[in-house]
Amino acid sequence: MRKLLIIGIGAGDPDHMTVQAIKALNRADVVFLPDKGQEKAALRHLREQICARFIEKPYRTVTVETPQRAEAGSDYRGVVDDWHARIAANYARLFTAELAEGEHGALLVWGDPALYDSTLRIVERVRAGGLALDWEVIPGISSVQVLAARHRIPLNRIGEPILITTGRKLAAGFPAGQDSVVVMLDGEQAFAQIAPEDLEIFWGAYLGTADEILIAGRLSEVAGEIERVRAQAREKHGWIMDTYLLRRMQA
Numbered sequence: 660m661r662k663l664l665i666i667g668i669g670a671g672d673p674d675h676m677t678v679q680a681i682k683a684l685n686r687a688d689v690v691f692l693p694d695k696g697q698e699k700a701a702l703r704h705l706r707e708q709i710c711a712r713f714i715e716k717p718y719r720t721v722t723v724e725t726p727q728r729a730e731a732g733s734d735y736r737g738v739v740d741d742w743h744a745r746i747a748a749n750y751a752r753l754f755t756a757e758l759a760e761g762e763h764g765a766l767l768v769w770g771d772p773a774l775y776d777s778t779l780r781i782v783e784r785v786r787a788g789g790l791a792l793d794w795e796v797i798p799g800i801s802s803v804q805v806l807a808a809r810h811r812i813p814l815n816r817i818g819e820p821i822l823i824t825t826g827r828k829l830a831a832g833f834p835a836g837q838d839s840v841v842v843m844l845d846g847e848q849a850f851a852q853i854a855p856e857d858l859e860i861f862w863g864a865y866l867g868t869a870d871e872i873l874i875a876g877r878l879s880e881v882a883g884e885i886e887r888v889r890a891q892a893r894e895k896h897g898w899i900m901d902t903y904l905l906r907r908m909q910a
């Protein structure tokens with residue numbers, strides 16, 4: 660049977676690679692590398708660096724063209740479902756053509772495969788479509804862990820929960836009853852749209868890379884600075900990935 664190794668590669672620094680991830684990479688006959696256009700060119704470069712540095716045996720690489728997602732509009736789930744179906748069909752074709760029976764293919768997943776990443780859902784779809792596949796998941800260091808480490812903070816207050824959500828959800832307001840909220844996938848700076856009273860923010864962009872930026876403080880005092888710095892960095896690099904923790908300030 661063909662086997663997929665779904666490997667968490669960390670959030671931007673090749674040193675995030677775990678020993679387990681390195682061992683898994685060295686079992687791969689084929690490494691599938693996604694190509695998602697300009698924003699992701701830098702991310703592809705990091706994946707290539709990881710392969711060159713850690714793989715100590717012959718391997719092949721196969722580029723995976725990622726289809727464009729339609730604008731989400733009001734039917735977010737429908738649009739994502741359609742997009743995943745097209746990605747799964749593409750993967751099914753590539754796994755059939757490029758992986759021989761008994762070979763191992765590696766998919767290098769940014770951060771950790773369990774957190775805001777659809778690779779596992781897409782592999783399930785490929786299997787549901789009839790292609791016999793085994794698969795293994797190797798956890799990685801997520802951007803959320805790197806954010807906490809770089810700001811030198813724990814994510815939760817003692818005995819309290821954390822909510823991890825998206826900018827899209829935060830735009831509706833700071834979630835009621837929550838103390839600490841981690842926000843990912845925020846292309847609209849939702850932190851600047853919510854009432855800032857009693858909130859502090861720990862923000863990080865390009866975490867783990869040479870371009871890393873960290874800003875922390877009372878939301879009312881630093882929101883404008885983050886918006887300005889974020890816009891400048893995005894202009895300079897042509898893309899940005901940022902994550903932040905918002906939490907209620909303690910009296």
Ligand SMILES: C[S@@+](CC[C@H](N)C(=O)[O-])C[C@H]1O[C@@H](n2cnc3c(N)ncnc32)[C@H](O)[C@@H]1O
Binds near residue numbers: 802901902
């Ligand atoms: C599709 S999700 C992937 C998350 C990934 N699986 C993880 O474990 O971090 C992409 C989002 O993760 C966050 N992210 C990933 N890498 C980051 C980095 N190096 N610096 C800041 N945020 C990052 C951003 O919020 C970005 O919008």
